[in-house]
Amino acid sequence: MAVVRSRIKTLKIDGQDVGAHEDETILEVARENGIMIPTLCQLDGLSLVGACRLCLVEVVGWRNLVPACTTYVEEGMEVITNSERLQKYRRMIIELLFAEGNHVCAVCVSNGNCELQWKAQKLGMDHVRFTNQNPDRRVDMTHEHFVVDANRCILCTRCVRVCDEIEGAHTWDIFGRGENSTIISDFNLPWGESPTCSSCGKCVNVCPTGALVEKGKAAGEMIKRTEFLAYLTKMREVKK
Amino acid sequence: MTQQIVIDPVTRIEGHSKITIQLDDTGNVADARFHVTQYRGFEKICVGRPFYEMPALMGRICGICTISHMLASAQACEEVMSVRVMGTARRLREVVNYASLIQSHALSFFHLSSPDFLLGMDSDPAKRSIFGLMESNPEIARDGVRLRRFGQRIIELMAGKRIHPTWIVVGGVSERLSPETREEILGMIPEAYEILQRTLGWFKRTLEDYREEIRIFADFPSLFMGLVDEHDEKHEIYRGRIRIADVNGKVVAEFHRNRYQEFIGEAVEPWTYLKFPYYLPEGYPDGIYRVGPLARLNILDRLGTPMADQELVEFKDLNRLSSFHYHLARLIECLHAVERIEQYMADPAILGNRVRAVANANVDSGIGVTEAPRGTLIHHYTVDEQGLITGANLVVSTTHNNLAMNRGVLQTARRYVDGNKLTEGMLNRVEAVIRSFDPCLSCSTHAYDRLSLDVELRGPEGELLDEVLR
Ligand code: SF4
Ligand code: SF4
Ligand code: FES
Numbered sequence: 001m002a003v004v005r006s007r008i009k010t011l012k013i014d015g016q017d018v019g020a021h022e023d024e025t026i027l028e029v030a031r032e033n034g035i036m037i038p039t040l041c042q043l044d045g046l047s048l049v050g051a052c053r054l055c056l057v058e059v060v061g062w063r064n065l066v067p068a069c070t071t072y073v074e075e076g077m078e079v080i081t082n083s084e085r086l087q088k089y090r091r092m093i094i095e096l097l098f099a100e101g102n103h104v105c106a107v108c109v110s111n112g113n114c115e116l117q118w119k120a121q122k123l124g125m126d127h128v129r130f131t132n133q134n135p136d137r138r139v140d141m142t143h144e145h146f147v148v149d150a151n152r153c154i155l156c157t158r159c160v161r162v163c164d165e166i167e168g169a170h171t172w173d174i175f176g177r178g179e180n181s182t183i184i185s186d187f188n189l190p191w192g193e194s195p196t197c198s199s200c201g202k203c204v205n206v207c208p209t210g211a212l213v214e215k216g217k218a219a220g221e222m223i224k225r226t227e228f229l230a231y232l233t234k235m236r237e238v239k240k
Numbered sequence: 241m242t243q244q245i246v247i248d249p250v251t252r253i254e255g256h257s258k259i260t261i262q263l264d265d266t267g268n269v270a271d272a273r274f275h276v277t278q279y280r281g282f283e284k285i286c287v288g289r290p291f292y293e294m295p296a297l298m299g300r301i302c303g304i305c306t307i308s309h310m311l312a313s314a315q316a317c318e319e320v321m322s323v324r325v326m327g328t329a330r331r332l333r334e335v336v337n338y339a340s341l342i343q344s345h346a347l348s349f350f351h352l353s354s355p356d357f358l359l360g361m362d363s364d365p366a367k368r369s370i371f372g373l374m375e376s377n378p379e380i381a382r383d384g385v386r387l388r389r390f391g392q393r394i395i396e397l398m399a400g401k402r403i404h405p406t407w408i409v410v411g412g413v414s415e416r417l418s419p420e421t422r423e424e425i426l427g428m429i430p431e432a433y434e435i436l437q438r439t440l441g442w443f444k445r446t447l448e449d450y451r452e453e454i455r456i457f458a459d460f461p462s463l464f465m466g467l468v469d470e471h472d473e474k475h476e477i478y479r480g481r482i483r484i485a486d487v488n489g490k491v492v493a494e495f496h497r498n499r500y501q502e503f504i505g506e507a508v509e510p511w512t513y514l515k516f517p518y519y520l521p522e523g524y525p526d527g528i529y530r531v532g533p534l535a536r537l538n539i540l541d542r543l544g545t546p547m548a549d550q551e552l553v554e555f556k557d558l559n560r561l562s563s564f565h566y567h568l569a570r571l572i573e574c575l576h577a578v579e580r581i582e583q584y585m586a587d588p589a590i591l592g593n594r595v596r597a598v599a600n601a602n603v604d605s606g607i608g609v610t611e612a613p614r615g616t617l618i619h620h621y622t623v624d625e626q627g628l629i630t631g632a633n634l635v636v637s638t639t640h641n642n643l644a645m646n647r648g649v650l651q652t653a654r655r656y657v658d659g660n661k662l663t664e665g666m667l668n669r670v671e672a673v674i675r676s677f678d679p680c681l682s683c684s685t686h687a688y689d690r691l692s693l694d695v696e697l698r699g700p701e702g703e704l705l706d707e708v709l710r
Contacts, residue, residue: 106296107293107296107297107300109293136288139288139290140626141626141627141628142626147290215290215292215600216292216410216411216598216600218292218293218295218296218406218409218414219293219296219297219406220406221406221409221414
């Protein structure tokens with residue numbers, strides 16, 4: 001018997017006619033068709049949250065910009081992924097992320113291997129127009145192997161999701177509101193005292209910035225490896 | 241009526257500063273001060289950061305002596321871990337440290353000071369630069385560029401990036417030396433020797449012409465401070481005991497770095513950001529001492545390498561109290577550094593694999609001391625239980641010389657200031673005294689600016705009589 005998958009929809013992305021399954025997001029369809037939309041919080045293998053808004057796109061006839069990673073395709077949609085307006089907003093989002101935290105790349109362990117920094121370069125950010133907030137957030141070295149520096153966290157929640165959805169430990173959460181939001185381990189315990197953390201290091205590897213890193217790395221030495229996620233997801237699908 | 245002269249900014253030094261010259265009722269120089277007008281608080285920035293991030297952060301204090309700051313910082317961190325870097329890693333660090341000494345000394349001697357020697361203290365200031373030198377003495381200018389390049393190339397080859405390398409890490413170095421790099425470095429050594437022999441030759445011959453400057457350029461008794469090898473009576477710039485010796489080279493104190501606060505006090509004056517360290521037992525300001533190349537040669541009888549030791553014998557016959565001899569001391573140290581680099585590179589052990597130790601913070605403070613090109617450099621950190629920095633104290637090379645620089649400026653102003661106008665020859669001599677110490681103000685105040693120094697001449701009531709802004 002033929003497997004019944006979802007229905008097919010047709011739409012336009014950047015003027016190109018494309019076909020897609022109804023359970024696909026704009027981001028997925030765009031990628032299948034070789035159209036690159038910048039993302040930061042989205043990571044294949046984890047659930048979708050639409051936290052960073054970097055993947056915003058225009059849909060003709062819609063008033064608001066929508067995140068491509070969490071918006072599902074609709075019949076007849078006309079999507080624009082790279083207008084001047086979008087570029088302006090994307091650059092602004094990155095600038096705001098830099099201004100909100102404390103990002104001195106030159107002395108950061110993630111320098112040169114940081115998704116935030118790459119995005120800034122790619123989107124042509126040459127300076128930050130907003131006042132640096134210079135926050136004084138938690139730097140916690142209590143864990144035996146890892147360090148959390150909340151000053152470099154962009155609240156993408158990748159760590160929260162990987163820990164909950166893949167490792168099943170649910171050590172991480174976001175605490176507080178607005179500019180006071182910050183990641184915490186368990187009920188705001190020092191990471192080293194976490195009763196749930198299994199020290200697997202998945203959060204460290206999916207973290208796009210220098211916020212979760214291995215201990216003892218010198219500037220520029222921290223290199224993240226996210227390949228495990230695709231592999232684990234694949235193996236789990238096979239098992240199902 | 242007392243009057244004041246201000247030289248502002250002093251040119252061809254690293255950083256921003258100002259000189260004021262105060263005249264008394266009779267128009268004679270009553271006082272002269274060297275002010276540093278910038279401040280940048282690295283001691284604050286590092287609080288709350290993991291200790292092992294310090295070398296990269298501290299390396300940013302200065303673009304000229306990055307390596308020295310990184311090494312002092314790394315050693316302080318290794319004290320925190322209770323780890324001692326030995327063997328190959330230590331040798332590799334020593335080699336880049338010597339390379340850094342050479343590039344810095346070459347910059348000071350050739351680019352900043354040699355125009356004074358070769359074009360004359362009274363020559364046109366527009367021409368009195370490395371560019372003027374390229375026209376008048378192209379071979380010498382070329383030697384300067386090549387020697388600096390020698391040091392920079394070694395740093396580049398070994399530490400990756402020339403200005404702010406991250407190869408020096410807490411626990412050792414991040415990568416072993418490749419055989420190709422070793423070959424290239426060994427291949428560059430003969431030219432470095434040639435340049436140094438040539439330069440020592442002409443510079444020693446011109447010393448005669450500078451008899452007057454030698455007498456007036458901060459020529460006064462003071463103590464001298466520097467590191468000596470931990471086990472042997474020889475020159476050491478990487479790590480060692482701190483020695484303080486008197487004008488005759490007699491040792492008055494020798495101590496482990498952890499005791500520096502028992503011997504070195506720091507006074508503060510309201511008119512400058514630069515502190516005034518002094519030898520505690522003698523009090524302030526009598527405990528005046530000098531650091532840097534001249535001091536390092538004055539506290540020892542041998543450097544420990546044959547060619548440099550031969551030069552040292554001659555050097556000991558000179559008037560070693562004059563800061564003018566910082567220049568010759570720089571050349572001798574460069575020669576010594578090339579000899580050491582050659583010696584360490586020739587040893588196959590330099591290619592070893594064991595170059596990095598790993599550990600957590602195990603004690604709550606650490607002190608690291610090295611000899612930067614300009615003198616003794618102390619980094620002192622305290623950490624909390626996790627290893628986050630809770631406090632830092634830096635005693636930087638240039639700062640040690642602050643009392644001596646001020647005294648030197650006064651001595652020179654007394655001799656050359658005449659009336660209430662600033663003349664070029666006088667201005668340049670006052671600046672040249674400062675330059676003989678090769679101060680690095682971005683280091684010493686942890687401030688950051690282009691090279692500059694202003695001079696003010698002030699009357700007895702403090703009124704401005706003349707001023708030069710550069
Ligand atoms: S986390 Fe990334 S963007 Fe932030 S300081 Fe580090 S390298 Fe720069
Ligand atoms: S710690 Fe890293 S992964 Fe977690 S929310 Fe912050 S930036 Fe994202
Ligand atoms: S990638 Fe779509 S909102 Fe972050």
